[in-house]
Amino acid sequence: xxxxxxxxxxxxxxxxxxxxxxxxxxxxxxxxxxxxxxxxxxxxxxxxxxxxxxxxxxxxxxxxxxxxxxxxxxxxxxxxxxxxxxxxxxxxxxxxxxxxxxxxxxxxxxxxxxxxxxxxxxxxxxxxxxxxxxxxxxxxxxxxxxxxxxxxxxxxxxxxxxxxxxxxxxxxxx
Amino acid sequence: xxxxxxxxxxxxxxxxxxxxxxxxxxxxxxxxxxxxxxxxxxxxxxxxxxxxxxxxxxxxxxxxxxxxxxxxxxxxxxxxxxxxxxxxxxxxxxxxxxxxxxxxxxxxxxxxxxxxxxxxxxxxxxxxxxxxxxxxxxxxxxxxxxxxxxxxxxxxxxxxxxxxxxxxxxxxxxxxxxxxxxxxxxxxxxxxxxxxxxxxxxxxxxxxxxxxxxxxxxxxxxxxxxxxxxxxxxxxxxxxxxxxxxxxxxxxxxxxxxxxxxxxxxxxxxxxxxxxxxxxxxxxxxxxxxxxxxxxxxxxxxxxxxxxxxxxxxxxxxxxxxxxxxxxxxxxxxxxxxxxxxxxxxxxxxxxxxxxxxxxxxxxxxxxxxxxxxxxxxxxxxxxxxxxxxxxxxxxxxxxxxxxxxxxxxxxxxxxxxx
Numbered sequence: 121x122x123x124x125x126x127x128x129x130x131x132x133x134x135x136x137x138x139x140x141x142x143x144x145x146x147x148x149x150x151x152x153x154x155x156x157x158x159x160x161x162x163x164x165x166x167x168x169x170x171x172x173x174x175x176x177x178x179x180x181x182x183x184x185x186x187x188x189x190x191x192x193x194x195x196x197x198x199x200x201x202x203x204x205x206x207x208x209x210x211x212x213x214x215x216x217x218x219x220x221x222x223x224x225x226x227x228x229x230x231x232x233x234x235x236x237x238x239x240x241x242x243x244x245x246x247x248x249x250x251x252x253x254x255x256x257x258x259x260x261x262x263x264x265x266x267x268x269x270x271x272x273x274x275x276x277x278x279x280x281x282x283x284x285x286x287x288x289x290x291x292x293x294x
Numbered sequence: 295x296x297x298x299x300x301x302x303x304x305x306x307x308x309x310x311x312x313x314x315x316x317x318x319x320x321x322x323x324x325x326x327x328x329x330x331x332x333x334x335x336x337x338x339x340x341x342x343x344x345x346x347x348x349x350x351x352x353x354x355x356x357x358x359x360x361x362x363x364x365x366x367x368x369x370x371x372x373x374x375x376x377x378x379x380x381x382x383x384x385x386x387x388x389x390x391x392x393x394x395x396x397x398x399x400x401x402x403x404x405x406x407x408x409x410x411x412x413x414x415x416x417x418x419x420x421x422x423x424x425x426x427x428x429x430x431x432x433x434x435x436x437x438x439x440x441x442x443x444x445x446x447x448x449x450x451x452x453x454x455x456x457x458x459x460x461x462x463x464x465x466x467x468x469x470x471x472x473x474x475x476x477x478x479x480x481x482x483x484x485x486x487x488x489x490x491x492x493x494x495x496x497x498x499x500x501x502x503x504x505x506x507x508x509x510x511x512x513x514x515x516x517x518x519x520x521x522x523x524x525x526x527x528x529x530x531x532x533x534x535x536x537x538x539x540x541x542x543x544x545x546x547x548x549x550x551x552x553x554x555x556x557x558x559x560x561x562x563x564x565x566x567x568x569x570x571x572x573x574x575x576x577x578x579x580x581x582x583x584x585x586x587x588x589x590x591x592x593x594x595x596x597x598x599x600x601x602x603x604x605x606x607x608x609x610x611x612x613x614x615x616x617x618x619x620x621x622x623x624x625x626x627x628x629x630x631x632x633x634x635x636x637x638x639x640x641x642x643x644x645x646x647x648x649x650x651x652x653x654x655x656x657x658x659x660x661x662x663x664x665x666x667x668x669x670x671x672x673x674x675x676x677x678x679x680x681x682x683x684x685x686x687x688x689x690x691x692x693x694x695x696x697x698x699x700x701x702x703x704x705x706x707x708x709x710x711x712x713x
């Protein structure tokens with residue numbers, strides 16, 4: 121403490137004063153300006169925030185602006201919420217999104233896969249009719265949910281300006 | 295004073311095949327609402343394992359256990375049973391800990407720290423700390439690394455594993471019906487297990503028509519939450535051969551083998567491949583056998599999908615063919631290679647993996663505790679009639695494989711054989 125305390129959907133969120141990497145990450149999100157750590161030695165971007173570079177072990181990094189665009193790599197659609205905060209919002213979607221930036225690097229199996237909920241453009245959890253439009257392959261863009269001064273959660277919404285797959289892959293049962 | 299220099303023979307065989315054994319197994323009743331502490335449950339299960347092995351408390355001098363802060367330390371269980379320990383350690387861990395701790399126990403005995411190790415898991419996974427993450431766990435403040443998962447309603451095991459499951463369906467065309475066969479077969483096995491908490495047989499249709507928890511998981515794709523304790527006793531084969539039970543030998547162990555990027559494993563793909571892909575390269579060479587040599591499996595069924603993914607990545611079928619493998623009859627009693635003949639976590643009870651090792655130990659003794667009549671020698675006279683309420687002993691079992699699961703990125707495994 122002090123750090124940052126927030127309430128989101130009635131759920132307490134805490135950013136500890138000691139947690140420098142996460143404070144920096146969410147501070148950029150609060151400015152609606154997505155940044156990731158770029159390694160000072162090998163230059164690669166990484167997600168989520170880490171202390172050292174997972175590729176070259178360097179402790180030095182700088183925060184670099186990254187375009188919040190990509191495609192859904194996989195997802196889950198939660199119908200039975202576990203956390204009280206989400207019970208009034210089912211079904212909600214958790215999206216694992218491949219950023220276009222650095223996709224397939226340094227190996228073909230790697231990508232910056234950024235988690236977020238499917239949201240409306242103003243950062244609210246998506247309604248059921250929007251959930252039904254999204255699956256693997258859907259093009260999405262990043263939006264933000266403001267939860268406190270200095271803290272916003274990066275989220276995803278359908279990129280209405282992008283060319284979408286004819287039918288994104290969805291689980292066969294609705 | 296400097297020690298004299300001398301030639302030390304520090305060689306150890308690379309493999310410890312058949313040098314160690316599971317000498318005893320013990321369980322409590324599988325319940326929802328035990329009405330007891332984890333101390334009482336743990337003491338009960340360890341005592342049962344000691345009796346099963348035909349040992350005295352003084353024969354046990356090592357104790358290991360695992361938990362997520364939801365159990366009782368070995369110190370109390372040992373104290374309650376009058377055991378003086380030469381070694382104990384309480385380890386943080388859930389699924390995949392059983393096989394890993396068996397590996398550690400072998401190492402402890404090799405190192406001369408102790409001779410016979412009781413490993414237990416005691417939990418009130420229904421009435422105290424809900425394994426599904428509901429209750430107090432779901433209401434705790436979200437901070438640190440959890441801001442990248444729990445803040446998104448991505449917390450429970452099912453929620454966090456689901457992207458792996460979903461991507462497998464996308465990559466390989468795996469269907470909900472194929473995977474639902476895992477529950478169908480395990481429920482048939484449980485119907486022949488008097489200890490199983492859920493003994494009812496379910497159909498594939500029952501599974502895919504049950505309500506969604508989080509796609510692709512229906513209610514019946516998910517394991518149960520129960521209160522119970524379980525224990526296995528590890529000792530050298532040399533000691534075990536003089537003990538009460540038929541010899542069950544450990545061929546090889548893999549402990550908590552991982553995919554890259556454990557800080558957030560989805561950063562590395564293919565995400566439809568799980569840690570067994572790496573673990574198999576330790577398991578099969580160490581054990582000196584391959585999947586084709588295995589008669590029964592214990593592939594961890596936290597969910598129907600976890601059984602399928604592991605069987606596939608350990609090489610029981612080609613990559614991508616797990617859906618076919620679990621649905622073609624192979625994994626059912628009477629099939630080529632039955633899986634989780636006790637009903638496993640989907641039906642018997644949830645123990646973070648230990649009941650699957652216990653079951654395979656009993657199978658290798660040719661003494662599955664089903665409803666078959668007990669003969670004059672005190673052994674069950676198995677009928678091999680697998681109809682509901684009948685036998686669950688697999689005929690002529692010689693080799694088993696347990697495939698423990700913590701999450702898509704972490705796995706343990708063990709091959710055992712009949713001595």
